[in-house]
Amino acid sequence: xxxxxxxxxLREHARTFSLTLGLLPFWLRDPLGLAYLLARASDTVADAVxxxxxxxxxxxxxLKMALDTEDPxxxxxxxxxxxxxxxxxxxxxxxxxxxxxxxxxxxRMELLALWRAxxxxxxxxxxxxxxxxxxxxxxxxxxxxxxxxSVGETWTRLIGKHAPQLLRGEFGEMCRLGADYGRGLQLVNxxxxxxxxxxxxxxxxxxxxxxxxxxxxxxxxxxGEIYLTQLRPGRVxxxxxxxxxxxxxxxxxxxxxxxxxxxxxxxxxxxxxYARLALxxxxxxxxKRG
Numbered sequence: 001x002x003x004x005x006x007x008x009x010l011r012e013h014a015r016t017f018s019l020t021l022g023l024l025p026f027w028l029r030d031p032l033g034l035a036y037l038l039a040r041a042s043d044t045v046a047d048a049v050x051x052x053x054x055x056x057x058x059x060x061x062x063l064k065m066a067l068d069t070e071d072p073x074x075x076x077x078x079x080x081x082x083x084x085x086x087x088x089x090x091x092x093x094x095x096x097x098x099x100x101x102x103x104x105x106x107x108r109m110e111l112l113a114l115w116r117a118x119x120x121x122x123x124x125x126x127x128x129x130x131x132x133x134x135x136x137x138x139x140x141x142x143x144x145x146x147x148x149x150s151v152g153e154t155w156t157r158l159i160g161k162h163a164p165q166l167l168r169g170e171f172g173e174m175c176r177l178g179a180d181y182g183r184g185l186q187l188v189n190x191x192x193x194x195x196x197x198x199x200x201x202x203x204x205x206x207x208x209x210x211x212x213x214x215x216x217x218x219x220x221x222x223x224g225e226i227y228l229t230q231l232r233p234g235r236v237x238x239x240x241x242x243x244x245x246x247x248x249x250x251x252x253x254x255x256x257x258x259x260x261x262x263x264x265x266x267x268x269x270x271x272x273x274y275a276r277l278a279l280x281x282x283x284x285x286x287x288k289r290g
Contacts, residue, residue, distance in 0.1 A: 001094065001097035001098060001100065001101050005094065005097070006033060006034070006037065006098075006101075007033075009037055009090075009091060009094055010033055010036065010037065012087055012090075012091075013036075013037065013040050013087070013091055014033075014036050014037075014040065016246075017036055018033075019242070020239050020242055020243060021033050021036075021239075023235055023238055023239035023242065024235060024236065024239045025163075025235055025236065027158075027162045027163070028155075028158055028159065028162065028163075028236065031105065031107040031110070031111055031158060032155065032158070034098065034101055034102060034105065034111065035111045035114050035115065035151075035154070037091070037094075037098055038072075038098055038099075038102065038111070038115050039114075039115060039118045039119075040091065041091055041092060041095050041098070042060060042063055042115075042118070042119055042122055043118075043122060044084070044088045044091060044092060045059045045060055045063075045077060046060060046122045046125060046126060047200075048083060048084060048088070049200075050082055050083040050084065051079075051083050053126065053130070056126060057123070057126045057127070059077050060119065060122055060123050060126060061123070062075060062077070063075045063077075063119060064116075064119055064120075064123065067112065067115060067116050067119065070112060072099055072102065072112070072115070073096075073099045073100070073103065075095075075099075077092065077095075079092065107158060107161070110154055110157055110158060110161070111154075113150075113154070114150055114151065114154040117146050117147075117150035118146065118147050118150060118151075120146050121143055121146030121147035121150075122147070124142070124143055124146065125143070125202070129201055129202045129203075132201060132203060133203070134203040134204065134205060134206045134209070135203070135204050135205070137209070137212075140187075140190075140204060140205065140213075141183070141216075143204075144182075144183040144186040144187055144190075145179065145183055147186060148182035148183055148185055148186030149179035149180065149182045149183045149186075150179070150182070151182045152177075152178035152179045152180070152181045152182030152183070152185075152227075153175045153176075153178050153179045153182070155178055155182075155240070156171075156174050156175045156177075156178040157175065159231075159236060160174075163236070165232070166231055166232045166234070166236055166237075167230065167231065167232075168229075168230045168231065168232060169230035174227065174230055177223050177224070177226055177227035177230070178227055180220045180223035180224070180227075181220065181221070181223055181224030181227050181244070183220045184217050184218075184219075184220025184221040184223065184224055184247065185221075185224075185243055185244075185247050187213065187216060187217040187220060188217050188221075188247045188250055188251050188254075190204045190205065191205065191210070191213060191214070191217065191251075191254055192250055192254060192265065192266055192267070193265070195265065196265070214251065214254065214255055217247075217251055218251065221244060221247055221248060221251070224244045225244065227240070228240060228241050228244065250266060250267065253266045253267075254266050
């Protein structure tokens, strides 16, 4: 697939993440951008309200079988008119080209492992929310690990593969910290989106659990802060730190905002995002304290 087409897809389907990707050097931006679009393709199936839950599950299980054979090109989902939005149809039409890119990518094995983990989380989501009961604490931690902890670990593995000099800490420990960092980012997203998720029948957390989950998110994000102290200054540190800055700002707002299900969605303003972008530029030249 042409690089310009992939960039356009990322702008359309990864508005926030594409901001982070644009700050990265090519050797990290390229595989992570491809990984995002592949995971977004399976997530499109998982979230498609025009497709029955039974058929969504079948389509995702077909992908799992293809990934288990390490040949995801075997996944050829077919959709009926009206099942997807126009932008979703565009993404799924691009899937053969994305899979062709994956087949020859130098980081193919890392990206396959990441997609398997995310898909396992998507399948868990489909199966678990046949019930309207909230997730248990253990289920929530497991889910966050699959869909986002895996991203933090893969991010670290790719740095270790292509630019190990950027890692100041022991590799295994940095993978663990990266995984917890990813879990924290995901939990903040879940807490922010709990009203819209509940409308879809997905209750990730009950009202009574919110204070404890705010603390858990803080603990995981604190692991992200440690992670950043173990990266050398430069573009990778800058890009790695931006999601933490945004998540901490969002979490602070969540703690002080109404928590009822009719409360408005909490988000940072564009000005707040730009301010954090500017503040974090120090990491291009100076290490985080640690």
